[in-house]
Amino acid sequence: xxQIARAAARPGETAGLRLRVGAERERSLRLGLVxxxxxxxxxxxxPFVFLVVISFTQFDLARRETWTDFSRPLxxxxxxxxxxxxxxxxxxxxxxxxxxxTLQLGLGLVGALLLNARTRFITLLRIxxxxxxxxxxxxxxxxxxxxxxxxxxxxxxxxxxxHLPQPAWxxxxxxxxxxxxxxxxxQWFPFALLSVLAALQMIPxxxxxxxxxxxxxxxxxxxxxxxxxxxxxxxxxALFRIIxxxxxxxxxxxxxEGGPGIATEATNYYAYLQGFSFGFIGYSSTMAFIMLAITxxxxxxxxxxxxxxxxxx
Amino acid sequence: xxMSSGGRGLRISRRKVLKxxxxxGLGSTLAASGVHLLPALARAAAAPAKPFAGKTVRIMFIGxxxxxxxxxxxxxxxDGTGIKLAIxxxxxSVLLQRLDLELATGGGDYDITQMVQILIGRTVKAGWxxxxxxxxxxxxxxxxxxxxxxxxxxxxxGGLYALPWMPDAMAVVYRKDLFEKAGVSKFxxxxxxxxxxxxxxxxxxxxxxxxxNTWHWIWPLFLQxxxxxxxxxxxxxxxxxxxxxxxxxxxxxxxxxxxxxxxxNAVNIDIPGSQAAFQQGKAAVHVGxxxxxxLATDKSKSLVADRITFAHVPKGPAGWFPQLAMHGYxxxxxxxxxxxxxxxxKWLTSIEVETAMVKExxxxxxxxxxxxxxxxLKQQFTWGGADVGTILQEAMYRPGAGYMAYRMVPxxxxxxxxxxxxxxEMLTRQRSVKDALxxxxxxxxxxxxxxxxxxxx
Numbered sequence: 151x152x153q154i155a156r157a158a159a160r161p162g163e164t165a166g167l168r169l170r171v172g173a174e175r176e177r178s179l180r181l182g183l184v185x186x187x188x189x190x191x192x193x194x195x196x197p198f199v200f201l202v203v204i205s206f207t208q209f210d211l212a213r214r215e216t217w218t219d220f221s222r223p224l225x226x227x228x229x230x231x232x233x234x235x236x237x238x239x240x241x242x243x244x245x246x247x248x249x250x251x252t253l254q255l256g257l258g259l260v261g262a263l264l265l266n267a268r269t270r271f272i273t274l275l276r277i278x279x280x281x282x283x284x285x286x287x288x289x290x291x292x293x294x295x296x297x298x299x300x301x302x303x304x305x306x307x308x309x310x311x312x313h314l315p316q317p318a319w320x321x322x323x324x325x326x327x328x329x330x331x332x333x334x335x336x337q338w339f340p341f342a343l344l345s346v347l348a349a350l351q352m353i354p355x356x357x358x359x360x361x362x363x364x365x366x367x368x369x370x371x372x373x374x375x376x377x378x379x380x381x382x383x384x385x386x387x388a389l390f391r392i393i394x395x396x397x398x399x400x401x402x403x404x405x406x407e408g409g410p411g412i413a414t415e416a417t418n419y420y421a422y423l424q425g426f427s428f429g430f431i432g433y434s435s436t437m438a439f440i441m442l443a444i445t446x447x448x449x450x451x452x453x454x455x456x457x458x459x460x461x462x463x
Numbered sequence: 464x465x466m467s468s469g470g471r472g473l474r475i476s477r478r479k480v481l482k483x484x485x486x487x488g489l490g491s492t493l494a495a496s497g498v499h500l501l502p503a504l505a506r507a508a509a510a511p512a513k514p515f516a517g518k519t520v521r522i523m524f525i526g527x528x529x530x531x532x533x534x535x536x537x538x539x540x541x542d543g544t545g546i547k548l549a550i551x552x553x554x555x556s557v558l559l560q561r562l563d564l565e566l567a568t569g570g571g572d573y574d575i576t577q578m579v580q581i582l583i584g585r586t587v588k589a590g591w592x593x594x595x596x597x598x599x600x601x602x603x604x605x606x607x608x609x610x611x612x613x614x615x616x617x618x619x620x621g622g623l624y625a626l627p628w629m630p631d632a633m634a635v636v637y638r639k640d641l642f643e644k645a646g647v648s649k650f651x652x653x654x655x656x657x658x659x660x661x662x663x664x665x666x667x668x669x670x671x672x673x674x675x676n677t678w679h680w681i682w683p684l685f686l687q688x689x690x691x692x693x694x695x696x697x698x699x700x701x702x703x704x705x706x707x708x709x710x711x712x713x714x715x716x717x718x719x720x721x722x723x724x725x726x727x728n729a730v731n732i733d734i735p736g737s738q739a740a741f742q743q744g745k746a747a748v749h750v751g752x753x754x755x756x757x758l759a760t761d762k763s764k765s766l767v768a769d770r771i772t773f774a775h776v777p778k779g780p781a782g783w784f785p786q787l788a789m790h791g792y793x794x795x796x797x798x799x800x801x802x803x804x805x806x807x808x809k810w811l812t813s814i815e816v817e818t819a820m821v822k823e824x825x826x827x828x829x830x831x832x833x834x835x836x837x838x839x840l841k842q843q844f845t846w847g848g849a850d851v852g853t854i855l856q857e858a859m860y861r862p863g864a865g866y867m868a869y870r871m872v873p874x875x876x877x878x879x880x881x882x883x884x885x886x887x888e889m890l891t892r893q894r895s896v897k898d899a900l901x902x903x904x905x906x907x908x909x910x911x912x913x914x915x916x917x918x919x920x
Contacts, residue, residue, distance in 0.1 A: 211567040212589045212873065213915055229913075235906070300728050301740070318728035323891050410730045411888035426560050428877035429567065430913060 201442075204435040211429030226436035236437060238412050239420040243441075245327065246416055247395040250334045254391055255384060257335065258342025263376075265343070266350045276347070279340035287337070291404035294333040298405070323413035326406050330414055333401050338394070342387045349383035350376065385456040389449060396445050417441050513545030518803045522575045523561065525790075526552035527754075528824045529629075533811070536819060540810050546803050555734065559876070566591035571797035574804035578617060578625035578791035581679075584698065584873035586793070587619045593794040594622035598805045608814075610860050613830035616789045616871060625791030626812050627830040631752040632858035633684055633776050633786040636759045636847070640770045641669060641747040650774040654688065654716060657777050661724040664747045671724035673746035675737040678886035679879035681750065684786050685713040687866055688779025693878070695920070697869040702918040703878070703907035705885075706900040713779075714896045718889045730890045742766060750776060752788050753855055754828055760846045773849040775858065785858040787867050827851050874914035881906050 206223035210216045230236050261279075265272055282290060297305055298319040306316040319329045353376065361371050399418050402408060408415030408423070415423075417437060425434030524530060530552050537548045551573075553561060562576055566586060578586065586592050599606055606614065609627065617625040637650055645664045651657040665671035674681045686692065691709030695702040704710065721729045726740060734751075738758050741749040742765040749756045753773075762768045776785050792811060794804045810816060814833050820826040821834060821843045829835050835856060844852025869875075885903040888894040894902065908918055 208913070210914065211563060212585050214567075214589070229909075233909075234902075300726075301743070301745075318731070321728040321730045321891065323893055406731075409884070409887040410891040411884055411893050413887075413891070413893065423880065426563070427880060428910075428914075429563055430877070433913065 201435050201439055204432055205439045207432040209430075209432035209435075211431060216432065226433050227440075229433065230436055230440060235412060235415070235420060236417070239415050239417040242327070242412075242414060243396065243416040243418075246331065246334075246398060247392055249331045250338070250395050250398070251388055251391045253331070253335045254339040254342045255388060257339040258344075258346050258387070259380075259384070261339070261343040262346035262350055263372075265347055276344060279343060282337045283340050285337070287400040288404065290333065290337045291400045294329065294336075294401070295404055298329055320406050321410055323410055326410060326414050330398065330401050330405055333405065334395070334398055338391065342391070345383050345387045346380055349380040353379045381459055382456060385452060385459060389452045389456070392448060392452070393445060396441065513543075515803045515806060516545030518545065518800055519547040519549050520574045520800060520803050520807045521549045521551070521572060522807070523551045523553065523558070523565070523573045524577045524628075525555055525558050527629075529820060529826060532820055532823050533816075536816065540807075544803075544806060544810075546807060548807065566795055566797075569795075569797035571795065571799050573795055574798040574800045575792055575807060576795055577628065578793040580616065580789050580870055581875045581879060583616055583624075583789075583871040584875065587622075587624050588873050591796050592624040593796055593798065593801055594624060595626065595794070595805070595808075596621070596623045599623065602805075602809070604809065608831050608833055610830055610832060610835070612787075612860050613789065616867075617791050617793075625793040626808055627789065627791050628811075629754060629788070629790045629828045630830050630855075630859055631754045631788040631790075631828050632855050633751065633788075634753050634756065634851075634854050634858065635748060635750050635774045635776055636741065636756040636771050637748045637774065638669070638744075638746075638767060638770055639772050651777050652775075653777050654685070654779050658716070658720065661720065665724045669744060670726050670746050671748060672720045673725065673732070673737055673741055673749045674721075674729075675734045675751055675755065676730060676732050676883065676886075677734070677879075679875075679882040680752075680786060680788075682714065682717060682882065682886065683869070684750070684776055684784060685717050685779065686710055687784035688777075688781055689713040689716075690779075690781035692866075693869040693882075694872065698872050700919050701872055701874070701911055701916050702920045703904055703911065705882075705907055706897070706904040709781075710900055711897055714886075714889065714900060718886075718896055721890055730887050752786075753851060754788075757825075757827065757846065757851070760825075768847075772847040773851050773854055775854060784866055787859055789867075827855055872916075874911055874916050877910045877914065878907050881910060 205226055207219055208216050208222065208225055209219075265275060285293075297303060300306055300316065300318050303316075303319070305319075309316045317325055319325050357375050358371060361375060366374070396416075396418060398416060399422065402414055402416055402419045403422075406414040408419050412420075418441065421434045421437040421441065424430045424437065530550055533548070534550060537550075541547055558577065559579065559582070562579065562582065564570075565573060565576065567589070569591075578592065598604070606623075610630075613627040613630045614623065617623055617627070635650065641664050642648075642650070642660075645660075647660050647663060651660050661671040683693065686709065689709045689712050691707050691713060692704055694700065695704055726732060726745065732740065734755055737749065737751065738755060740746055741756070741759050742761070744767045749759065756773075759765050759771050760768050765771075775783075792808045794801050794808070798804055812831075814831060817826070817829060817831060817834050818837075818840070821829070821840050825843055825846070827844050827846075829852075834840060835852065841852070844850060881903060885894075885899045888899045888902075889896050893899075911918055
């Protein structure tokens with residue numbers, strides 16, 4: 151304060167003082183960030199660093215000496231390359247991600263286009279669509295377990311009434327993966343629907359009116375007006391859903407435990423088994439790191455694409 | 464073995480207090496100062512001793528009616544010792560994970576945990592369990608009353624790392640009505656007879672054969688009966704032997720039985736699922752541990768309770784190999800209350816508690832001669848007209864039960880999980896039996912090497 155008073159008395163020094171005050175303010179702001187950064191470091195960065203470090207060991211819970219054994223740092227990574235079950239898990243994960251994200255986006259888009267009206271009924275409908283999303287994933291999984299368990303399945307009961315075959319949904323390799331996909335889509339397509347619906351409602355009505363006056367057909371309006379408007383939203387939804395599809399763990403855990411055989415064993419479930427059922431924490435960390443790297447690269451590609459889309463718009 | 468037997472707590476008599484006070488001159492000092500504490504001290508000494516007052520012993524086990532009964536009996540024990548029991552029961556798969564993490568990290572959150580049969584080798588080798596032998600010797604605990612076969616699995620290198628909680632043997636529960644209807648007068652004694660009986664009894668409404676999908680537990684019954692095993696010579700030689708001719712024959716037998724005469728979703732039926740299916744009358748024969756199949760007698764849940772009886776599992780060309788399960792009470796190495804935990808284990812394994820368990824919940828899985836030979840309890844071991852006590856004893860306490868050694872080797876768990884995968888592939892025809900077992904053999908070599916047990920051959 152004394153400095154400011156003095157500066158006010160000598161106008162020539164004002165610019166320099168302003169610079170100094172600006173620097174002090176910046177320092178204060180940086181200091182203010184320290185607690186948040188410390189928390190972030192503790193909860194995010196340190197576990198990540200730990201994961202990477204452990205992935206270079208052969209840490210086995212039952213052999214404590216392996217915890218700090220870095221004698222063969224790439225052993226886990228070379229084992230992954232020879233592990234058919236890991237390769238299968240990546241394939242299962244890819245099928246799961248592609249199917250769930252495609253179906254969620256498709257159903258979300260179609261649903262949003264059908265519901266794109268401004269009425270009270272739509273508000274109520276939106277709320278009802280939120281319900282699967284707000285359920286804890288484990289509860290969603292249990293609901294589907296009940297729906298698909300042959301002894302009590304209402305789906306099979308209905309099929310029986312129609313004299314149709316009543317499959318053992320979770321005991322057939324193809325049906326088991328399909329069941330997980332259906333359950334995941336049921337829980338998360340409302341996210342796509344609500345996001346796209348929000349984007350649709352941001353489109354100015356004048357654009358539709360102008361297009362109609364010019365004689366544009368509905369498909370043409372969709373292609374030239376609607377799609378460019380909602381494309382960034384679709385990209386963001388796809389990004390979120392791809393990242394989330396890698397975390398379809400509760401469904402696999404409750405519905406199939408990765409089976410029958412390894413037909414539904416996605417990478418996260420396989421890594422979980424290695425780490426928490428068998429105690430091979432080092433190998434599990436290696437798989438987790440690889441999975442993280444793949445997800446990161448995929449996300450980067452989508453974000454770049456998204457940036458380019460927004461720039462073009 | 465009563466709850467007070469062998470207790471090491473401070474038991475101060477009124478006379479001892481008076482002597483102590485007199486000897487230290489404390490009495491005259493107090494008298495001189497006009498303080499009259501003696502009556503109060505004497506009263507305290509006369510009250511029942513609670514050497515562990517204020518201590519809480521935390522227990523983690525698989526959920527079982529046994530623990531519900533323990534909770535009912537606990538107040539008397541708590542009154543006598545001052546120990547409070549905090550019992551946590553879990554599903555089996557969750558229990559296995561929690562045990563691994565708890566024991567490996569030496570957390571000390573629990574004072575008594577379940578020594579699971581398939582984790583015995585791993586737990587003892589890793590030093591996660593407390594040797595109970597020093598406690599047993601010090602307290603002159605009556606180990607001779609336990610059937611040796613129920614103690615042997617927990618003995619390693621002169622130490623004893625658990626006391627038996629549930630000795631169990633594989634047997635069969637079957638529907639007498641369905642067998643009689645099909646004209647089959649007695650339960651098959653060999654696997655050939657079993658396969659021959661299947662088409663006569665199997666129907667769409669009640670399939671012939673039911674088991675749980677823990678194939679690493681079910682398959683060895685068939686595998687060993689055909690002369691095979693999981694490893695060459697466990698526990699010394701862990702070279703896997705999953706694709707031998709005996710392994711292929713026995714797996715083909717089991718797969719045929721399950722796919723032709725089992726439930727369509729057999730691959731997904733876990734322990735509770737198999738119990739429920741049999742209770743609902745969906746199968747004629749249920750193979751499993753007596754602790755699992757025995758629930759068919761529960762009239763409150765079982766629709767078939769009055770139409771069933773029990774029998775031994777059949778024999779194969781190489782002999783009779785009913786699988787045996789042994790679970791025990793252990794004190795984790797990280798426990799900070801080992802003395803209190805030992806006091807609780809003594810109580811839980813006592814004749815009083817086990818007798819009450821036989822009477823209250825019909826617990827047949829017993830390890831004490833005192834209980835097994837008690838004529839007053841004989842009637843309690845009869846279920847569905849069959850003497851289940853004798854079935855269990857004949858299977859469990861016969862000599863030469865060393866064939867279960869395969870189950871207690873340290874890396875059993877990941878190998879067992881890989882066996883479950885192989886049977887999932889075989890039962891859903893993703894792979895032929897031979898291909899699935901060849902893949903299992905290859906992976907087992909990798910798993911054993913990874914766990915630090917590279918095969919010798």
